[in-house]
Amino acid sequence: MSRLTRSRWQTWVKKWINRRIPRSDVQLLTQRNLFILPTAAGVVFCMLLLIMLITGINYQNSLIYLVTFLLGAVFVGAMHQTHRNLSDLELTLVQAGEGFAGDDILFRLRAAAGKDDAIALTLSDDDFSVRVGHVPAGQSIDIALRVPSAFRGYLRPDQIRIETRFPFGLLKAWSWMRPVSAGLVFPRPIAAPEVISAVDDGDQTASSRSPEGNDHAELRPWREGDMSQRVMWKRYARSGQMVVADWEADKGSPHWLDFDAFPGTDHELRLSYLSWLVLERGENNTRFGLNLPGQIIEPESGPAHTTRCLRALATWGEKKPRETVAQPHGTRRYSPSDRPSDATPGAPV
Known part of the structure; x- marks a missing residue:
């Protein structure tokens, strides 16, 4: 089979599966969406x-007939048991995970058995699988499935496969779950250069400044809770004294993390810088705000504020995956012409 023919065949099969198994966060396995075929061992057994x-x-040997029909009955019984093992099993996406780009994101699912026990199940994504030993009839069990991430944005697995080969491994029954909900992948944190926002409290400007070389700064000894961006690191390297620059009010507020504070830098790199700064402020429980083109988050502090800012960084310039369109790992990106302009005025959120 040529590559072109194989590609067309795979595309047709995928479209057929997508029509038969629509996207949903709750999937009940029935005869309509359950599939069963012999395994390699089952094919050899049939031969x-x-x-x-x-x-x-x-x-014309009666003993051979007897053994053949007995083993055939075992195969038929195994086929019914393997199919019944998944029948009426309900899969529910409980929580779509969050994490940083390059990490494995946890998707939490719940498997609830019907009137029969579900035994020896395997849930898998393209790269990872989870084995579930036993789900008693009428009960449920929570499962954590890891999904790899490569880029920031929305993360949605195209298909989650559930399979069983119980009891004898002669047949395999399987189906898929195609979730609607997407997880979030935050920008990978990268240590940011020493710049300070040019956003005043209540105003937004387009310039940025480095702590070094500002003539309107007052120097004072470092105190716990001060931002690392305001430390005069060159002076510290020369003298061993850690001093901090206090800026005049008209030179920008130190409470803001500003997207425009990194001129000439790639957008994704800016978001990684901001992700690192958000984590640093969150660890120090420092009050800060976030200024992105088209979005402003007012200064606050605390874990909830940190998470809110990370989510804003993850989704900036991204379209949420639509239910009818599947992409590997769910990330849908803007084209360069569709990205929000840096000059887009922001409104407080």
Whole structure:
């Protein structure tokens, strides 16, 4: 089979599966969306049964007939048991995870068995799998499935596969879950250069400044809680004294993290810088605000504020995945022409 033919065949199969299994955060496994086929061991088993049957017919041997039909009955019984193992099982996406780009994001699912026990289940994404030993009838169990991330933005697995080969491994029954909800991937934190925002409390400007070389700064000894961007590191390297620059009010507020404070830097790198600064402020429980093109988060402090800022960085310039369009790992990105302009006026959120 040529590559082109194989690609067309895979595309057709994927479209057929997508029509048969629409996106949903709750998936009930029934005859409509359950599939079953022999495994490699099952194919060999069937071939041996066929050889035994032909041998019994050829020699008219009743004992060979008996063994053949008994083993055939075992195969049929295994087929019903394997299918029943997944029948009426309900999968629910409980929580779509959050994390940083390059990390594995946890998606929490709940498997609830129907009137029969579900035994020896395997849930898998493209890269990771989780084995579930036993879900008693009428009960549920929570499962954490890792999904790899590469870029910031929305993260949605195209398909989550659930499979069982119980009881004998001769057949495998499987289905898919295609979740609607997407997780969030924050920008990977990268240590930011020493700049300070040019945003005054209540006003927004387009310039940025470095602590070094500002003639309107007052120097004072470092105190716990001061931002690392305001420390005069060159002076510290020369003299060993850690001093901090206090800026005049008309030179920008130190409470702001500003997207425009890194001129000439790639947008994604700016977001990684801001992600690092947000984490640093969050660890120090420092009050800060976030200024992004088209979005302003007013200065606050605390874990909830830190998470809110990270989510804003993750989704800036990203479109949420639509239910009808699947992409690997769910990230949908703007084209360069669609990205918000740096000059877009922001409104407080």
